Structures are given as C-alpha cells and as structure tokens.
Amino acid sequence: MAVTDRVRTEDRGVQGVRGFRGVQGVLGFRGVRETPHAPAPRPQPPRKTAAGTGLLLALLATVVWSGSFVATRGMADTVPPVQAVFWRWVIALLAVAPLALRPAWRQRALIRRHLGYVVLASFFGVALYNTLVHQAGLTTSAANMGMIMAAAPVLMAVFARLGGERLGAVRTFGLALAVLGVLLLVGDGSPLPDFAAGDLWMFGAALSFASYSALLKRKPAELGGLVFLFATFVCGALMLAPAYAVSVAVQGGFAVTPGTAGPLLYVGVFSSAVAFFAWNRAISLIGAARAGAVYYLQPVCSALLALLLLGERTGPAQLLCMALILGGVALGSRR
Numbered sequence: 001m002a003v004t005d006r007v008r009t010e011d012r013g014v015q016g017v018r019g020f021r022g023v024q025g026v027l028g029f030r031g032v033r034e035t036p037h038a039p040a041p042r043p044q045p046p047r048k049t050a051a052g053t054g055l056l057l058a059l060l061a062t063v064v065w066s067g068s069f070v071a072t073r074g075m076a077d078t079v080p081p082v083q084a085v086f087w088r089w090v091i092a093l094l095a096v097a098p099l100a101l102r103p104a105w106r107q108r109a110l111i112r113r114h115l116g117y118v119v120l121a122s123f124f125g126v127a128l129y130n131t132l133v134h135q136a137g138l139t140t141s142a143a144n145m146g147m148i149m150a151a152a153p154v155l156m157a158v159f160a161r162l163g164g165e166r167l168g169a170v171r172t173f174g175l176a177l178a179v180l181g182v183l184l185l186v187g188d189g190s191p192l193p194d195f196a197a198g199d200l201w202m203f204g205a206a207l208s209f210a211s212y213s214a215l216l217k218r219k220p221a222e223l224g225g226l227v228f229l230f231a232t233f234v235c236g237a238l239m240l241a242p243a244y245a246v247s248v249a250v251q252g253g254f255a256v257t258p259g260t261a262g263p264l265l266y267v268g269v270f271s272s273a274v275a276f277f278a279w280n281r282a283i284s285l286i287g288a289a290r291a292g293a294v295y296y297l298q299p300v301c302s303a304l305l306a307l308l309l310l311g312e313r314t315g316p317a318q319l320l321c322m323a324l325i326l327g328g329v330a331l332g333s334r335r
Contacts (some may be wrong), residue, residue, distance in 0.1 A: 067266065075264070177328035
C-alpha cells in the first residue's frame with residue numbers, strides 16, 4: 001500500500017513538471033535545458049577588435065599592392081602582359097598550395113556547388129583585373145597606376161549602396177574628398193586631368209576590382225577563405241592559359257633573369273597570395289565600403305615607395321592632395 005501511494009505521488013510530480021513545461025511553452029519562454037552538459041556558445045570577438053583587424057588587413061593589402069605597380073611597370077618592357085599575369089597566378093598557386101590543398105579537397109563538394117560564383121569572382125578579381133593592370137603598365141607610369149586605382153573605392157561604395165548598405169553623410173563626404181584629392185594628384189593641380197591610354201586601362205582595372213570586392217560580400221559562409229582563394233587562383237590560371245599560349249606563339253617567351261624573376265615572385269607571392277588573402281578577410285570583417293576607403297591610401301603609398309626606391313621628390317601640391325586623400329580615408333572609414 002505504501003509502495004502504491006509512493007508511485008502515485010511520483011506520477012503526480014512528473015505530471016506537474018510536464019504541466020509546468022506546457023505553461024512555459026504557451027507563455028513563450030523556456031526554462032533550463034535538461035541536458036546538463038550543453039555546449040556553451042562560442043564567444044564572438046568584440047566589434048571594435050574586428051573593425052581594427054579589418055582596417056589593418058586592408059592597409060596591409062593596400063601597401064603590398066602599391067609595390068606591385070612598381071614591379072609591374074618594371075616588367076613592362078621585358079615580359080608581355082598576359083604572360084606576366086599567367087605566371088603571377090602560377091606562382092601564387094604554388095605559394096598557397098601547401099596550406100590549401102587538403103582543405104580544398106575536403107570542401108570539393110562545396111566548390112562544385114558554388115562553382116558559378118567562384119568562376120565569376122575569378123574572372124573579375126584574377127584574370128581580367130590583373131591583365132588590365134599589366135596592359136596599363138605599357139603606357140603609363142607606376143605612380144599614375146596607383147593613383148587611378150584609388151578611384152576603385154568610389155565604385156565599391158556605389159556597389160555597396162546598391163546592395164543596401166547605408167553610407168551616411170559623413171562617409172559620403174569623405175569619399176568625395178578623397179576623389180578630389182586623387183583627381184588633383186593625377187591632373188597635377190587640375191580637377192580635369194588629361195589621361196593617356198594606359199590610364200584608361202587602369203580605370204577598367206578599377207571597375208573590375210570593385211566588382212570583385214562587391215562579390216566578396218556574397219561569398220558563401222561555409223566556403224573557407226583559404227579554399228576560396230585557392231579555387232579562384234586555379235580558375236583564373238585556367239582562364240588565362242589559352243591567352244598565354246597565344247601570346248607565346250605570337251610574341252615569343254621571355255628570358256628568366258633577376259630583373260624578371262624578382263618582380264614575378266613579388267607579385268605572385270605577396271601581391272597575389274598574401275594581399276588577396278588579407279583583402280578578402282578585411283572585406284568579411286568591415287565590408288567593401290570601409291575597406292575601400294583604406295584603399296585610397298594607395299597613391300600615398302606609391303609616392304612614398306617612389307621616394308624611397310626611385311628618389312622622386314614630393315612637392316607641396318602633392319602633399320596637399322595627399323592630405324585630402326588621408327582626410328577622406330579617415331572620414332570614409334567611420335561608421
């Protein structure tokens with residue numbers, strides 16, 4: 001009898017607990033989970049830390065790419081543009097392959113699933129952009145290449161706005177200020193500069209790079225950054241292979257010397273593997289518009305490298321233009 005009463009009491013207790021949980025469900029809240037060892041949520045990095053890291057990565061990519069314009073201009077007379085671009089990405093592939101082959105093989109199904117996106121990003125960011133840059137190096141200076149590429153963030157901001165990102169009055173003013181600085185710098189004090197053919201090639205490169213940066217915001221989250229980079233390098237090299245074969249057949253090859261191997265190693269390892277990884281990560285942390293604002297520092301970096309490596313002096317007018325660019329970057333990168 002006592003055992004029967006105890007069982008009934010336990011049944012009533014279980015039913016009471018179930019009833020309480022039912023009331024919880026009706027009221028729209030939940031109590032403590034029954035699983036005592038539920039995994040704790042992964043801590044998210046502070047927003048300020050992520051923003052600072054993103055800005056530093058964007059700055060790293062910008063500085064490295066500034067040096068690539070000097071290297072590209074140095075190869076213009078010895079290495080045909082398409083051949084230079086092809087070997088650039090072959091070297092980049094060799095640089096990232098030791099780290100990327102295994103994860104790329106594990107994510108091969110994801111790569112196949114998003115192959116259309118990968119191919120499109122490869123076209124704008126790897127094949128087209130770099131071919132236009134090397135083509136521009138035939139007929140314009142390295143300084144102009146860096147200065148004109150500073151127009152790319154304006155296009156990035158336009159694409160970001162079309163994608164729904166709000167820029168705000170302060171950031172818009174900062175971008176406009178930086179554009180004015182770039183135009184005055186290129187035009188030697190005139191806001192209506194007279195562009196050469198190579199300058200127009202560089203504007204095409206800026207449009208291609210801005211399109212690539214806009215695409216990065218739509219990168220599938222499940223596709224790893226290193227795997228995505230490796231996949232775009234592979235696709236880009238395959239796209240360039242037919243053009244490379246035609247160039248070799250028509251123009252002939254080039255002699256491998258320290259004057260050609262050194263710049264190719266720089267643009268392959270640093271400007272391609274390192275800088276693109278840093279830029280892609282920066283886009284994921286702070287967005288294309290804010291990373292693009294940092295990209296305005298490219299003319300400043302190019303001028304500093306010209307001063308250090310080539311001994312070119314910077315006059316008062318150029319310093320004023322740089323001040324406009326730096327001020328625009330500071331305002332354009334604000335939230």
